[in-house]
Amino acid sequence: RQFVSFLIDGELMGVPVSVVQEVLTAQQIAATPLARQEVAGLLNLRGQIVQVISLRERLGFGAGNACAERRVVVLEQDGIVLGLLVDAVAEVFAAAADAINDTGLVHGALPA
Numbered sequence: 001r002q003f004v005s006f007l008i009d010g011e012l013m014g015v016p017v018s019v020v021q022e023v024l025t026a027q028q029i030a031a032t033p034l035a036r037q038e039v040a041g042l043l044n045l046r047g048q049i050v051q052v053i054s055l056r057e058r059l060g061f062g063a064g065n066a067c068a069e070r071r072v073v074v075l076e077q078d079g080i081v082l083g084l085l086v087d088a089v090a091e092v093f094a095a096a097a098d099a100i101n102d103t104g105l106v107h108g109a110l111p112a
Contacts, residue, residue, distance in 0.1 A: 002094050006073060006086040009061040014093075014100075015084075019077045023089055026070035040085045043072065050074060052083035 003014035004023075029041040029052050038057040043050050052072055056064045069088035074081065 001096075001100075002092055003100070004073065004092055005090040006071070007088045007090060008055045008059060008086055009064065012090065013055075015073065015075060017092060019075045021074040021076040021081065024072045024074060024083075026066075026072055026085055029072065029085070043083060045074065045081070048081065050081050050083045052085050054085040056085070056087070
């Protein structure tokens with residue numbers, strides 16, 4: 001399987017290429033007042049409003065410093081589109097299924 005890898009607080013993580021729609025710069029995110037702490041905001045993706053979740057906040061690393069390498073990895077699976085704010089996108093790599101530790105921290109764990 002192929003994965004898109006990214007960094008969160010120096011930790012290498014990834015998602016299957018098959019669910020990645022695209023990668024965007026983080027400057028396009030609009031703040032969402034009164035949202036949960038892990039909600040970085042919203043972005044307009046060619047007319048579609050996409051919620052962006054900060055993985056740093058979601059995983060308990062805190063907000064961190066904004067930097068030019070921050071990206072939004074836009075995921076689409078089963079008709080649901082979600083943006084993940086990450087510190088940096090690393091590379092696309094291939095790995096055997098048994099070499100990947102699926103923590104399930106994102107999929108199915110976020111409130112609707």
